[in-house]
Structures are given as C-alpha cells and as structure tokens.
Amino acid sequence: AQRVTQPEKLLSVFKGAPVELKCNYSYSGSPELFWYVQYSRQRLQLLLRHISRESIKGFTADLNKGETSFHLKKPFAQEEDSAMYYCALPRNYGGSQGNLIFGKGTKLSVKP
Amino acid sequence: NAGVTQTPKFQVLKTGQSMTLQCAQDMNHEYMSWYRQDPGMGLRLIHYSVGAGITDQGEVPNGYNVSRSTTEDFPLRLLSAAPSQTSVYFCASSPTGGKGYTFGSGTRLTVV
Numbered sequence: 533a534q535r536v537t538q539p540e541k542l543l544s545v546f547k548g549a550p551v552e553l554k555c556n557y558s559y560s561g562s563p564e565l566f567w568y569v570q571y572s573r574q575r576l577q578l579l580l581r582h583i584s585r586e587s588i589k590g591f592t593a594d595l596n597k598g599e600t601s602f603h604l605k606k607p608f609a610q611e612e613d614s615a616m617y618y619c620a621l622p623r624n625y626g627g628s629q630g631n632l633i634f635g636k637g638t639k640l641s642v643k644p
Numbered sequence: 645n646a647g648v649t650q651t652p653k654f655q656v657l658k659t660g661q662s663m664t665l666q667c668a669q670d671m672n673h674e675y676m677s678w679y680r681q682d683p684g685m686g687l688r689l690i691h692y693s694v695g696a697g698i699t700d701q702g703e704v705p706n707g708y709n710v711s712r713s714t715t716e717d718f719p720l721r722l723l724s725a726a727p728s729q730t731s732v733y734f735c736a737s738s739p740t741g742g743k744g745y746t747f748g749s750g751t752r753l754t755v756v
Contacts, residue, residue, distance in 0.1 A: 576747040636686035
C-alpha cells in the first residue's frame with residue numbers, strides 16, 4: 533500500500549539550530565516526492581520536489597531509496613520557518629502517477 | 645493569473661442543509677482534486693478529476709458529490725451537511741497527475 537509517514541506531530545527548536553523533519557514512504561516503483569508548507573491559516577505551498585533537487589528557503593531534502601525516506605533539512609532554523617510541513621507522494625495508478633497522498637504533517641515551532 | 649480560487653472562504657451550515665463549494669482555476673490544468681484537512685489527520689482526498697467530464701472517488705467521498713463540466717471549474721457539493729463534515733476544504737489543480745499541485749486558499753466550513 534502507498535503510504536506516507538511523518539512520525540513527529542510537533543518539532544520545537546531554537547532559532548539557529550538545525551532542523552530535520554522526517555518523512556518515510558512506502559511505494560512500488562520510483563516515486564516523485566514533495567514537501568509542502570502551510571503557514572498559519574494559509575494555503576499549502578509547494579516547498580520542494582525531489583526531482584528538481586533545488587534548495588528553497590534554505591531547505592533541502594534527499595531521497596533515500598534504501599531507507600525509503602525523504603527527510604527535510606535546514607542547517608539554521610529561523611522564526612519565520614514556523615509552520616506546518618507535509619510530505620506527499622503521488623498515488624500509483626497502474627504505473628502512472630495521480631493524486632497526492634499526504635502525511636499527517638509536522639508542526640515546526642522555532643523559538644527565539 | 646489568479647491560480648486556484650475557492651469560494652466562499654467561510655461558511656456555517658445547519659445539519660441537513662446542502663451547499664456547493666466553488667473551485668476555479670485559470671491555468672488550464674487537467675487534474676483537479678478536493679481535500680479536507682482535519683487536525684491530526686493531514687489532508688484526505690475526497691474526489692478528483694483527470695479532465696472535463698471525468699471524476700472519481702478518493703478516500704473519503706461519502707456525503708459529497710462533484711462534477712467537471714469544464715476544465716476550469718470543479719465544484720464540491722455537500723448533499724446533507726453533518727457535523728462530521730466540519731473541516732477546512734482545499735481544492736488543488738495540477739497540469740498532470742502528481743506534478744506539483746497548486747492549492748486554493750481553502751474554505752472553512754462549520755456544521756452545527
């Protein structure tokens with residue numbers, strides 16, 4: 533079964549500390565994975581796509597197929613990073629990729 | 645270019661009432677989806693469409709109907725509102741399946 537697991541509901545760090553938001557997945561085939569961010573009461577915004585391998589707002593994520601993980605990392609957290617973060621992957625419909633399956637999200641709180 | 649537009653932003657319904665949540669996109673995206681967001685549950689797929697005239701059920705379709713008569717619009721109908729449908733509803737669109745969905749700003753629905 534296709535599944536996304538974010539084991540931490542809440543992650544609290546101090547400003548300037550490193551951040552790692554965990555995401556594990558189960559998927560048959562080669563998934564395209566995403567991280568979305570939702571600031572307080574706003575719409576979800578695409579933060580990262582693993583296939584593009586870019587860094588947005590200082591965040592990076594590496595796909596580890598051996599560990600089936602796609603953890604989101606930032607070396608120095610900022611207060612404005614406080615938000616809800618969702619990991620997502622597309623459903624596999626007979627080899628083609630469809631709608632997104634989301635994890636339950638991790639709330640990141642960065643304290644001054 | 646407005647992206648994905650959802651109306652209304654807020655709505656209070658009485659149990660048993662019906663209503664339609666509107667969603668429109670101006671990016672000529674083929675894929676459109678409706679999700680509901682509940683605390684601790686992440687985002688769950690209600691219904692989706694892969695093109696005009698084609699819709700299908702997601703994880704939690706009961707109590708909801710959709711139609712897709714045009715590429716631009718994908719309304720979600722609540723047939724007989726129940727308190728369990730109190731949630732935040734997000735519409736999203738994508739040019740193809742699983743390729744970086746764009747989300748609307750959400751509709752916060754309360755059923756009393």
